[in-house]
Amino acid sequence: RKEVEQDPGPFNVPEGATVAFNCTYSNSASQSFFWYRQDCRKEPKLLMSVYSSGNEDGRFTAQLNRASQYISLLIRDSKLSDSATYLCVVNAGNQFYFGTGTSLTVIP
């Protein structure tokens, strides 16, 4: 069973659209949660941590549902520069588990 599962997409959306990504994790003892973005052949870059109460950073909103072991990321008013792969990352113990990523392309 995969530790972290994401819909790989691809998601192709027009500029200005709202898009949501989902992620599920298998280890109920997981302690911290993150969204990273990765551009082609580049390193993952931290987008935001995900807190139990939900959190927002500009156009980005992250939610965590511990009971369902589910994490989401909402991007509002998509920009061309949002095109990337979005990685769901979960920490359990001293290990960090990455999802396979969800590919987003924002179209002019």
Next chain:
Amino acid sequence: EPEVTQTPSHQVTQMGQEVILRCVPISNHLYFYWYRQILGQKVEFLVSFYNNEISEKSEIFDDQFSVERPDGSNFTLKIRSTKLEDSAMYFCASGGRTGFNEQFFGPGTRLTVL
């Protein structure tokens, strides 16, 4: 803004050779990590390092791999006898106060084993 650096950016080696990948983590960080990403696949955890010892390692991190923090700034990953399947991008990351904190990644070293 402080950042993680890695050298070299690209390493080409022959199968069976030893390679050492180098990383300089962010200076006040306490936790250090190595990951690999085979082309087209997900990022995979290799090892975490804290207080001068390995705190966790994955199944991938077998006896062919070792890590070291030889001085106060460098963090290295050694692969003793490279195999073709070791070809991947290797990312170093560092994190701050606890092992649950966000990690910041270096730009990676692309390892090609011929």
